[in-house]
Amino acid sequence: SQQGEEDPQALSIQEGENATMNCSYKTSINNLQWYRQNSGRGLVHLILIRSNEREKHSGRLRVTLDTSKKSSSLLITASRAADTASYFCATAGTGTASKLTFGTGTRLQVTL
Amino acid sequence: NAGVTQTPKFQVLKTGQSMTLQCAQDMNHEYMSWYRQDPGMGLRLIHYSVGAGITDQGEVPNGYNVSRSTTEDFPLRLLSAAPSQTSVYFCASSYSFNGRVQGDTEAFFGQGTRLTVV
Numbered sequence: 001s002q003q004g005e006e007d008p009q010a011l012s013i014q015e016g017e018n019a020t021m022n023c024s025y026k027t028s029i030n031n032l033q034w035y036r037q038n039s040g041r042g043l044v045h046l047i048l049i050r051s052n053e054r055e056k057h058s059g060r061l062r063v064t065l066d067t068s069k070k071s072s073s074l075l076i077t078a079s080r081a082a083d084t085a086s087y088f089c090a091t092a093g094t095g096t097a098s099k100l101t102f103g104t105g106t107r108l109q110v111t112l
Numbered sequence: 113n114a115g116v117t118q119t120p121k122f123q124v125l126k127t128g129q130s131m132t133l134q135c136a137q138d139m140n141h142e143y144m145s146w147y148r149q150d151p152g153m154g155l156r157l158i159h160y161s162v163g164a165g166i167t168d169q170g171e172v173p174n175g176y177n178v179s180r181s182t183t184e185d186f187p188l189r190l191l192s193a194a195p196s197q198t199s200v201y202f203c204a205s206s207y208s209f210n211g212r213v214q215g216d217t218e219a220f221f222g223q224g225t226r227l228t229v230v
Contacts, residue, residue, distance in 0.1 A: 004154075033218065042116075042202055042221035043155075088154060092216070099145070099170065100204075100219055104154040 004032075004089045004103030012109040019076040021106040023089030024069075030092045032065055032072050033100070037086045046074075046087075051094075079110045114138050118203050118222035125193040125229045133188040133225050135203030141220070142208035144186040148172065148199040149224075155202065161186055162208065193229045201225045 007022045023032070031050045035043040049056045049065045049072065056063045062075040076083055086105045093099070119134045137144065145160035147170075157170030161180040175197060177189040186205075190197060204219040 031216065035219075035221075040224075042223045043204075043219075044221070045218035048218060090219075099157055099160060101157070102147075102155040104152060 004091050004101065006087070006089060006103045006106040008106060009104070010107045010109070012111065013079055015079060015081055015110055015112050017079055017110075019079050019083070019108055019110070021074045021087050021108070023072045023074070023103055025072075025089075025091045025103075026070065027091075028094050029067070030094050032063075033090045033092070034061075034063060034072075034074050035088045035090060035102075037088065037105070039085070043088065076108075079108075081110050081112055084108060084110045116203055116205055116220050116222040118201075118225050120225060121223065122226050123228070125190070125227065127193060127195060127229060129190075129193050131190050131193065133190075133201055133203075133227075135186045135188065135222060136184050137186075137203075137205040137220070138184065139205060139207075139220065140183060141205035142183065144180065144203065144205045145170070145219075146176070146178065146186070146188045147202045147204065148197075149202060150199050158188065158201075190227075195229045197227065198229045199227060201227060 004023050004025045033048045034046040037043045047058045060077045065072045086107045088105045090100045090102045116137045142163045146158040147155040149155050156172050159178040161167045202224050203222045206219040207217045
């Protein structure tokens with residue numbers, strides 16, 4: 001079963017606009033990660049936010065985490081056509097044998 | 113650096129055939145895992161390994177076997193291929209931090225194997 005669920009499933013914006021994707025999860029986590037997948041390629045790690053962090057930045061990426069609501073958001077500012085991809089959140093549980101569990105992803109289309 | 117290498121990239125099998133998907137990493141990562149990706153379902157964990165000689169089942173292990181004889185390699189075997197195993201398969205590895213199994217650090221993914229079972 002999927003731990004994370006992204007919203008929206010698909011998002012289409014114009015270049016220069018901001019893109020916001022949300023992730024909700026069900027159980028307690030140690031950390032939450034965001035990955036990008038270009039069409040036909042493997043996943044690439046973007047950012048990791050730990051359960052005791054509320055916000056993290058990396059370049060044009062901003063991730064927030066609200067453990068009380070069991071949700072996270074990924075904001076991409078000033079989107080570019082090259083940002084067109086699917087974005088997945090993944091959660092790692094609190095146990096010593098935790099595994100990364102992925103959501104179903106948000107497909108982002110950035111048009112010129 | 114090669115990172116995580118998967119072979120083959122594409123494969124077509126007939127129902128009932130067996131095959132092995134290869135995965136190798138050169139980062140000395142203890143943790144390796146196999147996922148399958150199906151449309152609308154994200155990635156689902158098949159099997160994982162926390163080190164050489166140790167493997168365990170993930171969410172969807174039926175029909176698949178794994179072994180981990182070395183740190184570098186983690187092959188996935190399809191015992192008797194079925195159309196339901198048509199999917200894209202990804203291998204991933206990560207550093208095991210403080211004895212925890214995956215999750216504390218980023219995972220590195222291979223480019224995937226697109227498998228079709230007819």
